[in-house]
Amino acid sequence: MDWEELHTNLPSLMTFLTVARLGRFTAAADSLGINHATVSRRINGLEKVTGQRLLLRSQSGWEITAEGRQVFEIAEEIEQSLAKLVSDDTSNAVTGTVRIGAPEAFTGHIAVPVLARVQREHPGLDVELFTSTQRARQNRSGLDLEIVVGKPEVPRAWERPLVEYQLKLYATQSYLDQHGRPATLQELGQHRLNYYVEAILLVQDLDAALTKLPQMRPGLASTNVYAHLTATLESAGIGLLPDFVADAHPDLVNVLSEEFAHPATYWAVVRQESLRNPAVATVYQALRDYADGGVSVQPGHSPTVR
Known part of the structure; x- marks a missing residue:
């Protein structure tokens, strides 16, 4: 893809990024303020330009193909660069958005209290939680971190037990x-x-x-x-x-x-390339600290992080 094609397809790249993260065209359309047909047209156009199939439908929604992973990473880099242009923060504070998929019980009783503390320490950090109870996705889906029940087997990913x-x-x-x-x-x-x-x-x-x-x-x-x-x-x-x-x-x-x-047991799954993102690494470390602290989930109380 040359510069002219890239410049023309920037909206399509950002649309692809949103679909990959949310897993559904309708959710991406709502997030971007466009209609479903526009999302579909942009994805089809981007696939024609790249000559690759970027997304495949699965039981849990649209997932990124192996070819789409490279395009996804490029789109993420562009998004991060654009964010720097409009950011007033010149410090080394952790900023950005981390997207986590986790079961409802883990989200409500563990993730939210832990991540609320992380956000208080890093006001520039945004967290999006997508609740579902399913196996870890084999292909990168736009989620930075997944929490699943049972030991997962995902290539090129870090897997760690968190809570029993x-x-x-x-x-x-x-x-x-x-x-x-x-x-x-x-x-x-x-x-x-x-x-x-x-x-x-x-x-x-x-x-x-x-x-x-x-x-x-x-x-x-x-x-x-x-x-x-x-x-x-x-x-x-x-x-x-x-x-x-x-x-x-x-x-x-x-x-x-x-x-x-x-x-x-709840397990954390994070892909190696995601850990290069300081925001993802910070969130992942907070959940690890919670697990390493050996703190059990007390009924009616929020868990604490060391």
Whole structure:
């Protein structure tokens, strides 16, 4: 791509950058203040100019191809250079935007308190959190940092365990009074389970928890852990919930506490090239410090960072 082509396609490069980060054309259109057709036209035009397929559709949205990774990195460099032109900050303060994908429970109970502290120390740092419970993406997706459940295997990436927790069974006392408290795992077959939609549950460690349980009737199945929590608080069944989430609610009773607890671990995945960005390195280090501090997630309290 020569200078004339680059100059002409700057809007397309920035549009591609936004789609890669957000994973969806509609989300990119809303972010940029343009329509879906314009996003599609710009991406198609950029692919014609580069002669490469830059994006591929996956179950979780649009992901960057191997060829698109180089274009993405160039677009990031251009974005950072343009940001310097309009920045009044001439100090060495950490600035820029870090985009993190993480499950809802990790985001609400761990990431937000930790990152709020980082932002207080670095006012020029922006953080965008995208909540989802899925496997780590094999191709770079525009996320600077991913938090996943279970050990990931991603080429050219750093992987590190952050927080251990347990999935346990919970119900309200009113539910147990009405439907009976199961005394054994086998008796769970008479109850509804509030958990993920099994047909689309792609995280092995979360799916493995179900193999330890008898077949239960689906309760309110959802892709969102807080829906499981709310359904359980509303006495709509027994919830299979992270202990650090459920234990913050005194109305919930841990059912079969001696017979069942499924261990799980949140892992951080960050690609090597992302760590060259001081903003990403700062956020990653803050989460590492939290993990290295050995601080457990206390119900109803924000975690602290050393």
